[in-house]
Amino acid sequence: MLATLLLLSLSLPTLWTQILISCAYKSLCQQALLSGNDVVLQCDHPKALWYYSSILEEEPLLVSSMPNIKKLPGGSLQLTNPQPSQTGLYHCQDNDSALVVDYELDFQDVTTLHITHKDLGQKPLQNETLKLGTSVLIFTQWEPWQDCNHCGKPGERKRLGYCYIEEPPEKPMPCWLYLRVEKVQYSRMRPEMQVEACLVPCDHLKEINQPYFIFDIYQLGKLTNIWLTCPLASIYRPTIWEANNTPLTWQGQLSGQDVSTILDPANGGRRLQVFQPAIYKCFVHQELVARFNPMTKLDILESLRRDEDGQQQETGEAQKGKANSVLKGLKLMLLVGTILGLLGMLLKLFRPSQSKRSKHVLLVK
Ligand SMILES: *[C@@H]1O[C@H](CO)[C@@H](O)[C@H](O)[C@H]1NC(C)=O
Numbered sequence: 001m002l003a004t005l006l007l008l009s010l011s012l013p014t015l016w017t018q019i020l021i022s023c024a025y026k027s028l029c030q031q032a033l034l035s036g037n038d039v040v041l042q043c044d045h046p047k048a049l050w051y052y053s054s055i056l057e058e059e060p061l062l063v064s065s066m067p068n069i070k071k072l073p074g075g076s077l078q079l080t081n082p083q084p085s086q087t088g089l090y091h092c093q094d095n096d097s098a099l100v101v102d103y104e105l106d107f108q109d110v111t112t113l114h115i116t117h118k119d120l121g122q123k124p125l126q127n128e129t130l131k132l133g134t135s136v137l138i139f140t141q142w143e144p145w146q147d148c149n150h151c152g153k154p155g156e157r158k159r160l161g162y163c164y165i166e167e168p169p170e171k172p173m174p175c176w177l178y179l180r181v182e183k184v185q186y187s188r189m190r191p192e193m194q195v196e197a198c199l200v201p202c203d204h205l206k207e208i209n210q211p212y213f214i215f216d217i218y219q220l221g222k223l224t225n226i227w228l229t230c231p232l233a234s235i236y237r238p239t240i241w242e243a244n245n246t247p248l249t250w251q252g253q254l255s256g257q258d259v260s261t262i263l264d265p266a267n268g269g270r271r272l273q274v275f276q277p278a279i280y281k282c283f284v285h286q287e288l289v290a291r292f293n294p295m296t297k298l299d300i301l302e303s304l305r306r307d308e309d310g311q312q313q314e315t316g317e318a319q320k321g322k323a324n325s326v327l328k329g330l331k332l333m334l335l336v337g338t339i340l341g342l343l344g345m346l347l348k349l350f351r352p353s354q355s356k357r358s359k360h361v362l363l364v365k
């Protein structure tokens with residue numbers, strides 16, 4: 001029952017949640033990413049053909065044969081829930097078989113993500129040397145810190161770090177691109193996420209009332225095992241949840257203080273598991289993106305009864321047809337779904353990312 005109500009909410013936002021990976025024309029870009037988090041590889045050629053060769057050096061495959069990979073109309077490639085096994089070379093060529101762009105990607109296993117919080121005194125992984133014929137250095141290559149996820153009140157920011165191996169004098173390489181066919185199991189070889197508290201003022205120019213999604217979710221019986229998914233959020237973007245206006249922080253979760261909700265580390269808190277009715281809000285790039293109101297059958301009957309009591313007092317007569325009211329309780333509202341509003345939000349999200357050196361830019365189709 002929950003599933004059907006969520007259908008609408010799931011189909012729309014996923015369009016906008018990907019991170020665009022780009023690389024200069026006719027170049028090869030080598031990059032580490034996290035598995036389980038959608039990305040789009042840019043290739044601006046409408047007749048683009050994409051080939052994939054795994055690190056096991058098999059023959060290149062036309063990617064249309066891979067179920068979680070889709071070519072977008074402009075030529076770019078969308079990878080949904082990429083797996084560590086999809087590490088390898090993604091080659092985009094035009095209809096004359098000329099190279100447009102090559103991506104050598106290491107999808108590091110997000111299920112092994114090592115999470116530390118500076119304000120809890122937790123330390124990231126240390127550099128280590130490993131004997132692989134020669135001795136090599138394993139270390140974490142950190143991305144820049146993401147923006148603070150809240151403004152005007154205490155928030156948190158995170159940065160992602162990828163496993164790299166350095167064999168001087170060569171340039172360091174993402175671990176699994178370096179290792180290729182070699183099967184090495186080594187506990188230091190993990191991606192990392194580091195979090196710290198932050199407090200930044202709000203940029204008042206940005207404070208226009210943004211449109212946002214509203215989801216009223218209805219579940220029979222108790223609220224158990226409900227996962228809320230924040231549209232537009234990603235492990236690659238600053239995201240925060242609030243429950244009844246109280247921020248849900250990584251600090252609270254990692255220290256064991258917050259037990260009433262669970263942020264899913266595998267997607268940087270894009271998904272939140274809740275167990276109690278409350279108003280849950282999520283913010284991406286400091287802006288309200290969605291409000292969720294999970295309710296049980298009992299909560300709804302209660303709120304309907306309150307509505308009806310109100311009406312009875314007003315009109316002085318009992319309301320008979322209840323069918324409408326039940327429908328009202330089941331409503332799943334996707335308010336403010338206007339394309340213009342969404343575009344406005346997307347453009348706003350798009351602009352700050354452009355100004356940064358980071359390769360993670362929002363896809364605007
Ligand atoms: C490739 O496409 C371009 C325009 O899209 C066209 O001019 C060219 O003839 C095509 N080449 C081949 C080999 O089909």
Ligand SMILES: *[C@@H]1O[C@H](CO)[C@@H](O)[C@H](O)[C@H]1NC(C)=O
Pocket residue numbers: 127137139166
């Ligand atoms: C770990 O190794 C990297 C790469 O050589 C280096 O940049 C970094 O400073 C080292 N960190 C420590 C704590 O030694």
